[in-house]
Amino acid sequence: MSSLAKLALLGGEPVAREPWPVSNTIGEEEKQAVCKVLDSGNLSQFRASNGKDFFGGPVVNRLEQEWSEYFQVKHSISMNSLTSGLFACIGAAGIGPGDEVVVTPTTMIASATCIIAYGALPVFADIDHSNFCLSRQTIEPKITSRTKAILVVHLFGYPVNMDEIMRLAAEYGLFVIEDCAQAPSAKFRGQPVGTFGHMGGFSLNYHKTIHCGEGGIVVTNDDDLAQRLQLIRNHGEAIVREMEIPNLVNVFGGNYRMTELEAAIASEQLKKLEWLTQARIELAEYLTERLMLIPNLSLPIVSEPSSRHVYYVYAMGYDAEQWGISRELLVKAINAEGIELRDSYVRPIYLEPMYQQRLAFKGGVPFSSTESSKLIKYDKGICPVAEMVYERRLIFGKFCRWPLTMQHIDQVALAFEKVYEGRKELAGALH
């Protein structure tokens, strides 16, 4: 047996013998844009008073305009994170105590915490094992007379079927909030995700496809929601009297404002979004072609022809029984080949202690607020697919992004081929 065929975990040569390049999308353009803001001395023009400064400075305003043009929406409201943005969305939708929002348990924690923050309750619907996202089938049984909204997450860059979700929401009179943190410029039937729902949110934190350190943007085509989002971003309760908006006395705000520095970076990053996305898609499609030849991996394939997955991560379903080695061992073996593969994204959110102990605010609020809130379940087992995906099925990696090349993808494919071929030996050696 040649040393390349021998698994690295069993003492063979690893497939990847050199470390992979780091992905850094920040360049001269961002540096110059930041310096220009620094030279101006105006690092944030936001002021919580009636007038044009209520909406921020020139760079923030320009970014919002560019974002609206890019995504073809009426309003873009910048925030200092998408976590802030999601809080603002729940507030703008007027969601509060006694209300329920249907959400996925397989997401970054803030997608659910924003609901709790307003005294409402997340109701977790299960995910589909093929794309790790909610579907109409899983959402509908969770809708009650208290449901106010559906919060959809386009996880890992996968575009959820928004036609189905919007139809369902219209039938029940619900708000739809799209969390597109991992899917900027993903498309469902040719239209960017985030622009189907009443509000859509994007993250610009360091880990996302484009970033400005920390930041977020909420988009909407609804003038009224846009105004509420702007008020919540910037101490709204101090402004409504001056602005003569008597119907919104209950809008209370935070300081969710983005600085001019972050906006300058985000504006340059937005220009790179399309080619960075294209680079991801090219690498991912090639990887799919290669991995298709290996049995018992479920690959991220979008069946809708005009929809596009943007591969924030390349996520797959793994069948340990068919392979004959545990997921843990597979990951170890692939990692030993010099390829970073990971095996568990977040735990289903309801398994976290806040839900298990039903305690967010004093006295168990909001879990114990009303008779109906006491009936909402967070027990292990409520979303069996999400739990199975977390415990056994999901494997993923950040293989598909600039400046990685087809040669790196070849290494990923080779590592999988090697481990697949050597799986029996591996299982035997470690028994």
Ligand SMILES: *Cc1c(COP(=O)(O)O)cnc(C)c1O
């Ligand atoms: C990153 C992320 C968020 C939060 O974004 P921040 O800008 O870091 O607050 C929300 N939802 C999902 C799915 C995310 O991946």
